[in-house]
Amino acid sequence: MADPVQPADDPARALARAILRDARHGALATLDPQTGGPLASRVACALDGADLLLLVSDLSQHAAALRADPRCALLLGEAGPKGDPLAHPRLSLNAVAVPEGKPARRGAWLRAHPKAALYVDFADFRMLRLAPRPSFLNGGFGRAHRMTPDDLGLRGDQAARRPPLTCR
Amino acid sequence: MADPVQPADDPARALARAILRDARHGALATLDPQTGGPLASRVACALDGADLLLLVSDLSQHAAALRADPRCALLLGEAGPKGDPLAHPRLSLNAVAVPEGKPARRGAWLRAHPKAALYVDFADFRMLRLAPRPSFLNGGFGRAHRMTPDDLGLRGDQAARRPPLTCR
Secondary structure (H helix, E strand, C coil): CCCCEECCCHHHHHHHHHHHHHCCEEEEEEECCCCCCEEEEEEEEEEECCEEEEEEECCCHHHHHHHHCCEEEEEECCCCCCCCHHHCCEEEEEEEEEEECHHHHHHHHHHHCHHHHHCCCCCCEEEEEEEECCEEEECCCCCEEEECHHHHCCCCHHHHHCCCCCCC | CCCCEECCCHHHHHHHHHHHHHCCEEEEEEECCCCCCEEEEEEEEEEECCEEEEEEECCCHHHHHHHHCCEEEEEECCCCCCCCHHHCCEEEEEEEEEEECHHHHHHHHHHHCHHHHHCCCCCCEEEEEEEECCEEEECCCCCEEEECHHHHCCCCHHHHHCCCCCCC
16 A cells, blocks of 8 residues: 655645644643553643743643653644534644743743733743654645654754753 | 542533534544554544544554554544633543444434545545543643543443343
C-alpha cells in the first residue's frame, strides 16, 4: 500500500504555521504514570516567537504525567461548527515538554491569554515549552504531511539539549 | 494536599451526558506502536443509545495504534471562541476501542454525520465502540469529577468482555 503521508511542501508549512500562530488551546495526549496508557486533556497554549508554550497547574493530571514522562502530543486546529469535522485542518504536534522560566514568558502568555492574569502568578502554575519532534499535519481528507521542527518554524528538540553558551 | 478531584454528582453527570450527546468529534489519544509514546489525532464520533462510536480509516495513524493497543482517551467538549479555554467544560473519556459491526450502526452514524455518506461504505472505514473506563469531567476551574461508565450513561467495559448468550 502506498504511504498516504506526504513530505511537507510550502502550502503545508504555511497552513501548519497559521494553526500554531492562531492556537490558544489544544488537546494534549500524555502517558498515565500508573498504567502507561494514554490520557487526553485540554491545555492552554501560546506561540512566543519560535517557541510553543504551555502553562500548567501542578494539580493537573497532565502535569503529573509529564513529570513522569515528558513525551506528549498536542492536537491543534479548531474543527469549526459546520461541515465534516475531518475536513478541517489540524496539526498533531509530537513533542517533549521542557521547563521554561515563567518570568521571561509571562508577558507573552498574558498577551495571548489576558484572563490568565487571575492565576499566572500562582506558585502551582508552571511554564513549559514543547520541543517538537517529527509531527503530522492533516490538511483534510487525503492531505497528510510529515512536518519537521523546521517545517513548523519551531525551535527543535536539539536546542533544548544543547548546553548554554558560557562567556568569559 | 487534598485530592482536587471529586466524585460524580448529579450536575456533573448531566453535564457529561450533554457533552457526549452533542459531540460530533474529539481528540483521540493513542499509543505509538513503535515508541509507546502518546499520539493525538482528530476523530469523528457519535452517540448511539448507550454506545459511543468512532468511524476510522485503516489508513489513519490512530487505527494502526488501536490495532496494536486498544487503550485510548477521547477529549470531548468544545472550548468555544470566547473566554478562557480552560473555563469551558470538557470530558476526558478513558476507554478501550472494540470492533463493532458497521451495518447495524450505519444509520446512527449517518444521522450524526450526513456528509459521511461519501465514504462510510468504503472497505477501509471501520466502526469502533469506545468501552469506557473510569474517566474525568472537568467542568471548569476547580470542578473536576471522577466519572464511572454508569455516571456517563455508557455501556461499560465489562459488557464488551461478557461472552454472548447461547440459546438452545
